[in-house]
Amino acid sequence: MTATRNLLSVADLGADGIDEVLKLTDSFVEVSQRDIARVPALRGKTVVSLFYEDSTRTRLSFETAARRLSADTMTFSVSTSSVKKGESLKDTIQTIDAMGVDAIVVRHRCSGVPWQVARWSTSAVINAGDGWHEHPTQALLDCYTIRQRLGGVAGKHIAIVGDIKHSRVARSGMIAFTALGADVTLVAPHTLLPPSLDGWPAAVSTDLDAVLPKVDVVYLLRLQNERMTEALLPSAREYTARYGLTRARAATLAEGAIVMHPGPMNRGVEIAAEVADEPYAVITQQVANGVAVRQAVLFLLLGAGGPIAA
Amino acid sequence: MAERERSLTPPLGGVFVARAQVMDGEDLRRAITRIAHEIVERNHGLDNVVLVGLQTGGVPLAYRLAEELLAIEGVDVAVGTLDVAFYRDDIGLRPVLPEAVTEVPVDLAGRTVVLIDDVLFTGRTVRAALNALADYGRAKAVQLAVMIDRGHRELPIRPDFVGKNLPTRRDEMVDVTPDGVTLGDVVPTK
Known part of the structure; x- marks a missing residue:
């Protein structure tokens, strides 16, 4: 098994990987219809959203997904962080990594940043949009x-x-x-x-x-x-x-x-x-499906114990 | 269909090799008939009784029990299916993925739920199922029916209705199909 599992490009998944995510999404759509739409699957895991670019729906969607899996969420927003003091991306990643998080959801205006983050971090990295490149x-x-x-x-x-x-x-x-x-x-x-x-x-x-x-x-x-x-x-x-x-x-x-x-x-x-x-x-x-799909992605990366369709 | 307790299955999978047939199809049918009668007896009828089969082995048993209950009492009980993957305590330790989408067709509040699985082993699947059921409402009571109780419990869980008590070694495997119950071993494929 590879050391870290990431979702950087949809091309990495292939048809089988996409099918696997969609199949699992069915289960989370069912969960979302329950009285208590939360399952304990990722209890004790921490998911950080690191958004260098404005977003409401994607960030909220990821955070809702993480919470519905009982993971803890942290939000990093550039406007209130040390980035304003001139901290580099690498130092920011290493700081977050040192806190022992399990997944980093990253959006950046520059293409390729999630790949760089994945090289620097031991957490699972999810690309939430990089420049003109991928989402x-x-x-x-x-x-x-x-x-x-x-x-x-x-x-x-x-x-x-x-x-x-x-x-x-x-x-x-x-x-x-x-x-x-x-x-x-x-x-x-x-x-x-x-x-x-x-x-x-x-x-x-x-x-x-x-x-x-x-x-x-x-x-x-x-x-x-x-x-x-x-x-x-x-x-x-x-x-x-x-x-x-x-x-x-x-x-x-x-x-x-x-x-x-x-x-x-x-x-x-x-x-x-x-x-x-x-x-x-x-x-x-x-938008509604977005939460369930992101639950499936988080669960596959952090919970399922195996890479997405290796 | 192999039983769902996969903790002894090698991480990369194995092949089930049958050693001895423990029950044949007729034995299975008689056990289902008996359990159905016991469910009716225990609950003084079938008012507010819901059957919930655990994915995947418990689901066909749940439907067969429902047929049997219809024949005995003339009552068409609701049947649900439950997948406990998101509630397991070994998430991250080994591959855990839902086998199928959960479907609970009725509100469980105030109902008596009979959980049904093919094999009871460590009890961890049932523990996860109890947590999952709680998210659907507060059932009046939860009972447990299993076709095979093979021992080796790791949690304080005891079945209410049992098809057959089957002493096993921990590393053996029990396979329940409509044609009967087989005891065997898992041979790693690697």
Whole structure:
């Protein structure tokens, strides 16, 4: 058995590992429906959330998951920590490690930081989003939600729409969806696509209207306002006109298709306000599943006594 | 289906090698019929009785007992299934994963729960099951039915209904299937 077990990239899991997480998630969804939605599985374990970037849902989701497993949680937020005094990442990790924690959930604006943390730490490291690179637990909860609503991921056609270039959600999602046998089409204006798509297991389109009627899942990404300054788009309204899921566009969706969004949403930009509240939009279900999926990940890393699908 | 007490199973798994058949399918059927009668007798009927089978070995037994109770008393008792993986005290010591999703179809508050498992060994599975049940509500009483009591208890747990008491060595293995009960050994695959 390897010394430390981490979840850094969804690619490390492979189809078997993803299946294992999703199967275990079923059990935690059942647990969440009980009167007492807490099990003693990780009693005595400590989970630290180390967030160098703002987040509400991911951090709360991980902390709720840890507590529902009876683990202790600690929150490290950069604004109130010694990082403000100039402490390096390495010193911060070594300090946390010296306290004897069992898992570090890390988010950082720079790609690759979780790998560096894993090298420095003896705890299990979970990537909660690194730069433009990866967000594995988001991909896992998305797979779970698709499976829950559509019965499976294999053979489904999934369009990921929006700011592909800057999106870790798109990268992890694409890897996980295709690993499970889905067809992925990336839909975005050229300025929001990465410079090279060599080796990406996905089709690319710039025409949302042509793609929409053919897909089972429309996965909308947040239009990151901070990118507008880079002059990648003429304006948000221009984006909405061509790539926003307006009421008129939503009407062209195939029967049974679902709409997903990782949050936070810009209502009226990438998704029309009323479309986000339709029954085929499963956005709140994604959030609910996020807790159960993260419970499964924490349990597999800290409790199950073996690596995830080695 | 091998019994769920896996503490003696080598970490990388082993193969069950049968040595002696202890009960055949007919013996098993008679034991289930007797236990069903004992459950009715003990509870003066079946009012508020719920059967809960432990994953995985106890589940088929729970359904067979429910059929038997329907035949005897004409009462269709509720059957639940419980997986205790998240409540085990050896989490982290060896691979522990749920075998199946737990399903308790009724509120247990005020009910009499009959826990059902195939083999009673150290008692640790039952201990975990008692903790799990408490999260579903305060049962009026919990009783324990097992097909085989093989001894070697590590906790103060005693079954209310027993198919057969079977003296064993600690390193032996008991396998309960619909065709009967077999005693054997685990041979490491490595």
